[in-house]
Amino acid sequence: MTIRRTTLGGHTHEFASLSDLLAKATPARSGDVLAGVAAESQAQRVAAQYALADVPLATFLDEQVVGYDEDDVTRLILDTHDPLAFAPVSSLTVGEFREWLLIRAAERDEPAISGLARGLTPEMVAAVSKLMRNADLVAVARRTRVVTGLRSTLGLPGRLASRLQPNHPTDDAVGVTASILDGLLHGCGDAVIGINPATDSPAQTVALLELVDAVISRYEIPTQSCVLAHVTTTLRALERGAPVDLVFQSVSGTEAGNRGFGVSLDLLAEARTAALELGRGTVGNNVTYFETGQGSALSADAHHGVDGRAVDQQTLECRAYGVARHFDPLLVNTVVGFIGPEYLYDGKQVVRAGLEDHFCGKLLGLPMGVDVCYTNHTDVDGDDTDTLTLLLGAAGCSFVIAVPGSDDVMLHYQSLSFQDVLTARSVLDLRPAPEFEAWLARMDLLDDAGRVRELAPDAPAVRALLAAALP
Amino acid sequence: MTASSRRNGHFGGSGDDPWAVLRNATRARVALGRAGDGLPTARELEFRAAHAVARDAVHTALDAERVREALRAAGVGLDLLEVRSQAPDRATYLQRPDLGRRLADGTRLPGGEYDVALVLADGLSPRAVHEHAAGTVAAVLARLPGWSVAPIVLAHQARVALGDPVGQALGAGIVVVVVGERPGLSSADSLGLYLTHGPRPGRADSERNCISNVRPPHGLGYAQAADTLVALLQASRQLGASGVVLKDEGAALPPGAG
Secondary structure (H helix, E strand, C coil): CCCEEECCCCCEEEECCHHHHHCCCCCCCCCHHCCCCCCCHHHHHHHHHHHHCCEEEEHHHHHHCCCCCCHHHHHHHHCCHHHHHHHHCCCCEHHHHHHHHHHHHHCCHHHHHHHHHHHHHHHHHHHHHHHCHHHHHHHHCCCCCEECCCCEECCCCCEEEEEEEECCCCCCCCCHHHHHHHHHHHCCCEEEECCCCCCHHHHHHHHHHCCCHHHHHHCCCCCCCECCCCCHHHHHHHHCCCCCEEEEEECCCCCHHHHCCCHHHHHHHHHHHHHHCCCCCCCCCEEEEECCCCCHHHHHHCECCCCCCHHCHHHHHHHHHHHHHHCCCCEHHHHHECCCCCCEEEEHHHHHHHHHHHHHHHHCCCCCEEEECCCCCCCCCCHHHHHHHHHHHCCCCEEEEEEEHHHHHHCEECEHHHHHHHHHHHHHCCEEEEHHHHHHCCCEEECCCEEEECCCCCHHHHHHHHHHHCC | CHHHHHHHHHCCCCCCCHHHHHHHCCCCCCCCCECEECCCCCHHHHHHHHHHHHHHHHHHHCCCCEEEEEHCCCCCCCEEEEEEECCCCCHHHHHCCCHHHECCCCCCCCCEEEEEEEECCCCHHHHHHHHHHHHHHHHHHCCCCCCCCCCEEEEECCCHHHHHHHHHHCEHHHHHHHEECCCCEEEEECEEEEEEECCCCCCHHHHHHEEEECCCCEECCCCHHHHHHHHHHHHHHHHCCCCCCHHHHCCCCCCCCC
16 A cells, blocks of 8 residues: 655645545545545645646556455456557556646547547546546547447537436326427437336336337337336346347446446346347447446445545546446446435536546546436536536537426436527537437428427427327 | 417417327426527426425425424424434535434433334425424324324434434334425425334334325325324334335235335
């Protein structure tokens, strides 16, 4: 265990371990205070950032935050590390790596940045993000390219896709359909039409999968469906021959966290293989979808690493990306404001975390989206979600999540509205996924300038769409 | 004419609105219309109003006098004791759930031997306690003849698990925590009832049973909630446990009792 010291303003700060250094260098957030790992003063935080800037990237291959022998996520990360991809930055410190990234971003050298992914570990990426300001996170993420596909292509330059989330408190078929149609009429749903089921049962999952599959087939929509049930439930649905496009699972950055979610790496691999066998892709073969979020390991008391030391929530979040990328996902998103004020307290913390998660996921090679969202006991409102959404649009975010009128009537939280997606696309000149955009045009839902038309409720295109959907 | 005025005008309740069937099937905010790429003003303000009510419900201070008066009006004759958690204020409470589960230093409660104790906890919606706690408590007590019930405890800045040290200090066999639930956009005043057998610090959530969404007239009514709770209380006393075990054994329980 290396002790690291920094002298700042005549005072010497000492950091007992790599995980202590990472935690103390992290921009302030409530979850790290709750875990007892946060910096105790602003000066200590900056002192830690100084010390972290001097740590060689290669150190993260030798010195673990969560032990190799105790944790299968650490083993996965280190055993699949690609030295060739790492070579361009292998001699740099964390501070030098920040500058290397900013220079490549300014040069718009997407291949150089994007080519690093398999050579970087989650801890390296977490470390550099802690030295970056919000604009740094945006600038580098914008020049990191991750393209995935199944029946639509995601992550292309100048595009912003959306997950249409038509949740309903009782999974009512007509109620779900209403939200799907509303989203489609607003040009949303190109990343996925993804439902959180009210009941996690194989029968319910099959029913919802068939419902969405029927809508997608009827209108020949180039997108995919997902029912965000537990992976074991989706496996049962697969056994019953259900039309499964994507296998979904929430994942965590530690083995204990994943155990808390009731999953193992083997189980995820098994589910991915089963979904691949269906061969439902047209433009690609990415068949997994993962959700993550800072604080999930802490909330499961699964946030401990070497010598039982607590690890900061952002580093653990990056380790969850280390899990996700092993399964070649179509979609990954952090659910940034959902978990509550004990992890991210207010708009400032949520905006920061959203940009960190997006940057880190993308740099690690993930098709990174964000559920820009909040609960009513967090100090966040629509102004904060606007800020984060527009920054994410500028950062080249793969997709965001949208629900009717921002109000998820099943999970009782607020995400973006379909109108928010239209606004972000319009302000930043972003377009839907290309296959989906062509479909919108075919359905006469775009005007001559390529914008989603505002249609009267009784417009012929609306009547036709609605009439065909009703039971 | 804007989309929203069309929605309210021409198609409000008429058979002409192609959205009518769909809108009736969900409380989701579908077909709100647009102003450019944004929301029409009326829809935007509707949403803000719902959020404001929910936010205010979280940040309202628990008013002990108001609860005392409501209990008196509901005919509850038991004493009302007040306790606080270790969270000194709302901001700390929201960020430190661990403090909300522990009693403030120096808290004294009269020990005794009771079948059950009721703890009214502000939780995430003090407003829910103001509006529904007295009605709920009265309905529960009316269904517990022959049970010895501890003085009612009103807990400030409290999480569900604060009921564990409270119930233990009072000497209660079972503690029921009546707590304000996290407000949703359309439900700022919802109460939850959490039952724990043998309360003591360290009880896991899997050792509790919960009845959620007590919120007449939109959610569960007092009588209905009390029926379910009392059935759970009787089963718990008989079994000498609560939580998952009780749920598994509870085939005869009314729906929603798990």
